Amino acid sequence: MTNIAGQTRDETQSIHCPKCAAMMEKVAFGGITVDRCLNCKGLWFDAREQERLRDMPGSEQIDTGQIGATAASARPTTSLHCPVCHTPMILMTDHRQPHLKYESCTVCYGAFFDAGEFRDYKEHTLVESLRHMFRGRQK
Numbered sequence: 001m002t003n004i005a006g007q008t009r010d011e012t013q014s015i016h017c018p019k020c021a022a023m024m025e026k027v028a029f030g031g032i033t034v035d036r037c038l039n040c041k042g043l044w045f046d047a048r049e050q051e052r053l054r055d056m057p058g059s060e061q062i063d064t065g066q067i068g069a070t071a072a073s074a075r076p077t078t079s080l081h082c083p084v085c086h087t088p089m090i091l092m093t094d095h096r097q098p099h100l101k102y103e104s105c106t107v108c109y110g111a112f113f114d115a116g117e118f119r120d121y122k123e124h125t126l127v128e129s130l131r132h133m134f135r136g137r138q139k
């Protein structure tokens with residue numbers, strides 16, 4: 001489980017927040033290490049880590065920031081640059097959660113979530129999967 005496609009960076013290296021340029025700290029959960037900004041509490045996920053963490057019970061605890069602390073309107077108008085490979089990132093939307101926007105790197109597949117967004121991303125998915133289970137049982 002060490003060779004994930006697109007994940008080429010040295011995990012021990014500290015990165016800077018793509019949004020506010022503050023240092024990010026390492027936060028480990030369930031064998032996955034993500035980076036959390038010391039200033040704005042935004043979260044950086046390497047390739048697909050957000051999807052793997054989303055499915056782990058209790059993983060919302062890595063997201064300690066308050067949602068709305070950084071409103072979408074407060075986003076800089078220029079694109080954020082990937083803290084790993086410095087490529088300009090694109091704004092992504094989860095098709096199940098059109099209100100939720102996050103930045104993603106098209107080269108290394110890393111993703112940046114503002115404080116509170118990962119909890120939002122995860123909660124919605126849990127509700128959806130329970131709904132699917134319920135529907136499945138009715139058949």
Ligand SMILES: [Zn+2]
Nearest residue numbers: 017020037040
């Ligand atoms: Zn930050």
Ligand SMILES: [Zn+2]
Nearest residue numbers: 082085105108
């Ligand atoms: Zn990148």
